[in-house]
Amino acid sequence: MELLKKWSENYIEAGCDEVGRGCLCGPVVAAAVILDENFEQNLVNDSKKLSFKTRMDLDSYIKDNVKSFAIAELPPTFIDEHNILNASIHAMHRALDKLVIRPEFILVDGNKFHPYNFIPHQCVIKGDSKFLSIAAASILAKNYRDKLMIDLHEEHPEYGWNTNFGYATKKHQEALIKHGITKHHRQSFRLKYD
Numbered sequence: 001m002e003l004l005k006k007w008s009e010n011y012i013e014a015g016c017d018e019v020g021r022g023c024l025c026g027p028v029v030a031a032a033v034i035l036d037e038n039f040e041q042n043l044v045n046d047s048k049k050l051s052f053k054t055r056m057d058l059d060s061y062i063k064d065n066v067k068s069f070a071i072a073e074l075p076p077t078f079i080d081e082h083n084i085l086n087a088s089i090h091a092m093h094r095a096l097d098k099l100v101i102r103p104e105f106i107l108v109d110g111n112k113f114h115p116y117n118f119i120p121h122q123c124v125i126k127g128d129s130k131f132l133s134i135a136a137a138s139i140l141a142k143n144y145r146d147k148l149m150i151d152l153h154e155e156h157p158e159y160g161w162n163t164n165f166g167y168a169t170k171k172h173q174e175a176l177i178k179h180g181i182t183k184h185h186r187q188s189f190r191l192k193y194d
Helices: 052-065 076-082 084-098 132-155 170-179
Strands: 013-019 028-035 066-074 105-109 121-124
Touching (some): 013 084, 028 132, 066 084, 076 084
Parallel strands (some): 013 105
């Protein structure tokens, strides 16, 4: 099914999504995207439905063919202090802050968002599989975070972050039991390794 380009024809819309909410370590990353009217579908879809290679191939296409995009991250310390939901929403706000064009309407993936600068917004459950701007944001956020976790893997190869990207896989949990946590782990996320 082809994704929708707009919620309404009357506004400059920004699509927002985040990645890394369910991870045990690493930042939460959000992206905001304002599409160009001529933006083509070109395989853009919910990032979870795309292979790593396809997502990476789409990265430059999205960045080169949208009116504006921005990416923001918040570290585990912020997540631990404010909880993951608030950190995710704050990361989206930070991404919106960085857009060079001010949106008039915000489309948000999911069902929770805090008002942002008096700009109307709409939460859309599974929005990354319904709206092109949210799908593009999901791809940029996921690619950014995956690259970051691959780089962090060089620092701590025992946790397998180059393949699990910080999620609670068996290998990651076994490494936590054996080696304990790093400064990149979220202290507020508790598993059997405690």
